[in-house]
Amino acid sequence: MPVPGKGVLLDSKEHIAQHAQQIYQQAVVQKTMPLGNMTNITDEERAILGKWFEAGAGVN
Numbered sequence: 885m886p887v888p889g890k891g892v893l894l895d896s897k898e899h900i901a902q903h904a905q906q907i908y909q910q911a912v913v914q915k916t917m918p919l920g921n922m923t924n925i926t927d928e929e930r931a932i933l934g935k936w937f938e939a940g941a942g943v944n
């Protein structure tokens with residue numbers, strides 16, 4: 885499978901852990917992801933992601 889733009893894959897726990905900071909920045913702080921909010925993520929769901937990150941971004 886080709887690696888998408890910027891080489892970021894979020895297909896496994898390892899990927900999520902590796903890119904936690906970027907996930908937080910893109911989906912919680914800047915809200916630029918999901919692109920065009922095609923998946924209709926809610927502010928509540930963004931807040932849950934924020935709590936996940938602030939609690940250490942655990943993946944296990």
Ligand code: HEM
Nearest residue numbers: 888889890892894903906907910911917918919922923925
């Ligand atoms: C909550 C869901 C999502 C998360 C956490 C997420 C996260 C990310 C991250 C961390 C990057 C790397 C950007 C950077 O570090 O500069 C990225 C890039 C990108 N994502 Fe997402 N993404 C999500 C949903 C989506 C969806 C639904 C699409 C498409 C419909 C999408 C399309 C893209 C594209 C095209 C890029 C490359 C952007 C660029 O080159 O500047 N993402 N995403």
